Amino acid sequence: MTPAFTFGDEVRVTRAIRNDGTMPGFARGQLLVRRGSTGFVREWGLFLQDQIIYQIHFLDADLVVGCRGQELIPANQPWNAGMLQFGDLVTTLHSLSVNGVVAVRAGETGQIEATDQGDDGNSYTVTFSGRWFQVPASALRLAEEFA
Structure with a gap:
């Protein structure tokens, strides 16, 4: 070894x-x-x-x-995965809508359920009030950083 x-x-x-x-x-x-x-x-x-x-x-x-x-x-090897991980509490930076209807308002808190979604690990599965959403990493921040 x-x-x-x-x-x-x-x-x-x-x-x-x-x-x-x-x-x-x-x-x-x-x-x-x-x-x-x-x-x-x-x-x-x-x-x-x-x-x-x-x-x-x-x-x-x-x-x-x-x-x-x-x-x-x-450490010098490319790292493409985002910094968010399973269980993290996150806050949305933008409203999220489904079929044109706002389902999650900007500033709401959710929890990461899955990571490394998409080709570049650039989106996450997040639950907000019991509903699951696929959210781009650019629309999320750690809740502790947002406070």
């Missing part, structure tokens, strides 16, 4: 990293690192003799997290 990354390499996580119960001070399932975030490899080791686990220091959050190789890509 040969590691794909080494000390000092800058890497990007391709999926949200949540606490699996091994991070003290964080609730199980709590989001630790958003997908698309970059960090630096501190070291690596083996888990159960068949998985390489990389210790990644995410400078923005000043957090060190263990990541599997399949969750990482080189």
Whole structure:
């Protein structure tokens, strides 16, 4: 087994990293690192003799997290997926209409149900008041950024 990354390499996580119960001070399932975030490899080791686990220091959050190789890509590799992810609360920047009738007003909050929709990962499936909509990324912002 040969590691794909080494000390000092800058890497990007391709999926949200949540606490699996091994991070003290964080609730199980709590989001630790958003997908698309970059960090630096501190070291690596083996888990159960068949998985390489990389210790990644995410400078923005000043957090060190263990990541599997399949969750990482080189930071300089193109990253096309949007930053929104499943479960995020989002706010619309524009009204959304169905057959010319406004179904969601600008400023309403919904929740991401699916990501990476479309050819370029540029739209999301979002629920607003129990209804599902396919919404372009350009029409959404994280609710916490909008407040």
